[in-house]
Amino acid sequence: HVQLVESGGGSVRAGGSLRLACAVSGYTHDTFCMGWYRQAPGKKREGVAALSIVEDRPYYADSVKGRFTISQDNAKNTIYLQMNKLKPEDTAMYICAAARPYFLQTCGGTWRTSGDKYWGQGTQVTVS
Secondary structure, X not given: OEEEEEXXXXXXXXXOOEEEEEEEEEOOOOOOEEEEEEEOOOOOOEEEEEEOOOOOOOXXXXXXXXXXXXXXXXXXXXXXXXXXXXXXXXXXXXXXXXXXXOOOOOHHHHHOOOOOOEEOOOEEEEXX
């Protein structure tokens, strides 16, 4: 069982920055995809970013490319999401997630596909 606990959300003005953290505990594997989703009121949950130790490049949704950076500190078992140049449309609940890659999928494909994942409780990000 995997447990995910987010921190770092808050309110910020447009153009500002925030860094989210996700503490990971329980059993994972190097192949696991780890990353972030977000969900705004009345909108579908969106896969924002994901990474895996065994993949060369992280996955980013088009809406955040060039502004958000996902990283991992293995010593601390923590996943980070650095969010720069924030926009009001980035306002959402940000939810940490983990999953084994789906069959023949990269982490990007896994993040774009509905299926079994472990979820955190989420942390609110509000951009005004």
